[in-house]
Amino acid sequence: MSEQNTHREIALVTGANKGIGRAAAERLGELGMTVLIGARDARRGEEAAAALRAAGANAHAVTLDVTDASSVRAAAEFVEERFGRLDVLINNAGITGSGNVSPVEALDQIPSTVDLDMVRTVFETNVFGVVAVTNAMLPLLRRSPVARIVNVSSGAASTALAADPAGPLSTLPASAAYTPSKAALNALTVQYANELRGDGILVNAVAPGYVDTEINGNTGFLTPAQGAAVLVRYATLDSGGPTGGFFGEAGTEPW
Numbered sequence: 001m002s003e004q005n006t007h008r009e010i011a012l013v014t015g016a017n018k019g020i021g022r023a024a025a026e027r028l029g030e031l032g033m034t035v036l037i038g039a040r041d042a043r044r045g046e047e048a049a050a051a052l053r054a055a056g057a058n059a060h061a062v063t064l065d066v067t068d069a070s071s072v073r074a075a076a077e078f079v080e081e082r083f084g085r086l087d088v089l090i091n092n093a094g095i096t097g098s099g100n101v102s103p104v105e106a107l108d109q110i111p112s113t114v115d116l117d118m119v120r121t122v123f124e125t126n127v128f129g130v131v132a133v134t135n136a137m138l139p140l141l142r143r144s145p146v147a148r149i150v151n152v153s154s155g156a157a158s159t160a161l162a163a164d165p166a167g168p169l170s171t172l173p174a175s176a177a178y179t180p181s182k183a184a185l186n187a188l189t190v191q192y193a194n195e196l197r198g199d200g201i202l203v204n205a206v207a208p209g210y211v212d213t214e215i216n217g218n219t220g221f222l223t224p225a226q227g228a229a230v231l232v233r234y235a236t237l238d239s240g241g242p243t244g245g246f247f248g249e250a251g252t253e254p255w
């Protein structure tokens with residue numbers, strides 16, 4: 001990816017008012033993209049956009065609750081009217097369902113005792129919200145010469161690793177909500193990539209690693225900027241880049 005490539009490209013990041021999404025938006029702004037800070041809270045979105053502008057980026061807040069159809073529609077209309085197209089969509093907004101606790105303490109996700117409403121809430125945001133936002137933005141992405149969609153998944157989403165009782169995920173409590181939601185997001189990524197391959201739209205899932213953000217009670221060991229690096233890499237692919245993959249900072253992640 002060259003900086004010329006990203007010049008004046010337009011990127012929308014959902015859940016970009018804080019954490020990994022905000023760090024990705026900051027980096028894309030540094031690379032010269034116009035960054036649209038998706039945030040469900042308008043004030044928090046505007047504060048983040050103002051901070052990026054103060055650092056020299058071309059940044060704008062877009063009110064966007066990925067679980068609210070009218071909010072998604074209004075955001076797409078705003079992008080259409082103000083910018084006319086989109087080059088990058090990062091579906092970053094996500095929740096665990098357990099509040100801001102460390103994944104090893106998320107005992108309320110254990111399958112046999114989980115609250116089904118919690119499972120529904122997590123899937124609404126992490127899976128159905130991605131379908132809603134992607135489909136609303138696709139007409140705008142189709143106007144880009146090299147559109148890229150990045151779905152922010154998790155290394156914990158790997159069904160292959162989870163199926164190994166002695167594997168690296170075996171120390172985590174079983175989960176019927178967050179982990180399956182990200183596995184579903186991975187599956188969705190492949191399906192979108194297959195549909196859009198002929199249209200030159202690249203769709204990939206990425207795992208940011210274990211990052212120090214509010215989602216895990218700030219127990220992660222990577223900085224948001226370190227976690228965001230893989231989002232930025234797949235948001236700035238050249239045409240002909242990979243599509244339908246699942247990647248971390250070190251390369252391909254197991255499905």
Ligand code: NAP
Nearest residue numbers: 015017019020040065066092093094154210211213214215
């Ligand atoms: P975070 O700091 O809690 O940020 C999550 C963002 O998503 C916030 O901006 C939040 O907005 C937003 N959000 C939640 N529900 C939303 C909705 N319905 N509509 C719009 N925005 C919504 O957590 P993070 O660590 O940066 O998480 C970003 C992504 O990385 C998530 O998809 C997460 O699953 C993934 N991830 C994180 C880690 C990690 O170690 N941190 C590891 C693997 C994957 P509010 O501020 O309004 O709540």
